[in-house]
Amino acid sequence: MKKTILACLLVAGTAFAQQIIGITSFSSDTVGDFPKGWRNWPGFGDKVHEVYRVKEEGGNKFLSADDSKDYSGQIFRGPAWYIKDHPLVTWRWRAQALPPGANESSGATNDSACGVYIMFSQFRQYGIKYVWSSTLPVGTIHAKIPGKMYFIVLDSGKSNVGKWRSHTVNILEDYKKAFGSEPPSDLQSQGIGILTDGNAVHARAACDYDDFARMKVKTPDAAPATK
Ligand SMILES: [Ca+2]
Numbered sequence: 001m002k003k004t005i006l007a008c009l010l011v012a013g014t015a016f017a018q019q020i021i022g023i024t025s026f027s028s029d030t031v032g033d034f035p036k037g038w039r040n041w042p043g044f045g046d047k048v049h050e051v052y053r054v055k056e057e058g059g060n061k062f063l064s065a066d067d068s069k070d071y072s073g074q075i076f077r078g079p080a081w082y083i084k085d086h087p088l089v090t091w092r093w094r095a096q097a098l099p100p101g102a103n104e105s106s107g108a109t110n111d112s113a114c115g116v117y118i119m120f121s122q123f124r125q126y127g128i129k130y131v132w133s134s135t136l137p138v139g140t141i142h143a144k145i146p147g148k149m150y151f152i153v154l155d156s157g158k159s160n161v162g163k164w165r166s167h168t169v170n171i172l173e174d175y176k177k178a179f180g181s182e183p184p185s186d187l188q189s190q191g192i193g194i195l196t197d198g199n200a201v202h203a204r205a206a207c208d209y210d211d212f213a214r215m216k217v218k219t220p221d222a223a224p225a226t227k
């Protein structure tokens with residue numbers, strides 16, 4: 001009995017060291033504006049400013065993406081970091097409108113209400129995209145460009161539409177699963193990207209995003225000294 005109590009105390013007292021580095025929570029952005037520090041591809045002009053706007057709810061600011069005009073404009077921001085230093089990326093998102101029938105495994109229907117990119121090279125289209133899919137099941141990994149660009153389904157379908165969903169992904173582990181090989185030791189993310197789009201199926205897509213951060217993998221602290 002005494003041993004059991006001691007074991008419980010040790011488990012309860014084990015702390016986890018985890019360095020969290022915020023990327024953005026939109027708290028310093030202006031409601032109604034395009035968020036500061038984000039860019040888009042040349043040629044899209046100000047269209048993305050119609051899609052991506054900061055909103056506020058209950059004192060919290062977040063990014064709202066709402067595309068009903070087939071714009072399909074990706075936005076992205078730094079900073080870059082070495083994946084081995086901070087392999088975990090966390091954020092939350094809330095799908096508001098799923099493009100009906102969208103299926104990311106086919107070019108003709110490749111739309112996602114919510115999409116977050118970790119790009120190792122923006123210009124080489126080398127990276128991983130996490131999506132809230134209209135139709136594909138959670139856990140689906142699909143090679144959009146084999147050996148270069150993969151997407152992974154984190155949420156699926158209508159059941160959680162309108163609810164915030166928090167995710168923490170391990171880029172090193174997901175790289176191994178998707179690419180089928182160990183990631184290069186100097187693998188860097190160029191930052192994060194976002195795309196909410198419904199242009200393939202010509203339907204509205206909408207998603208809210210918030211609280212992007214990167215982290216080390218959790219490692220238990222040394223067990224507390226006991227007598
Ligand atoms: Ca926020």
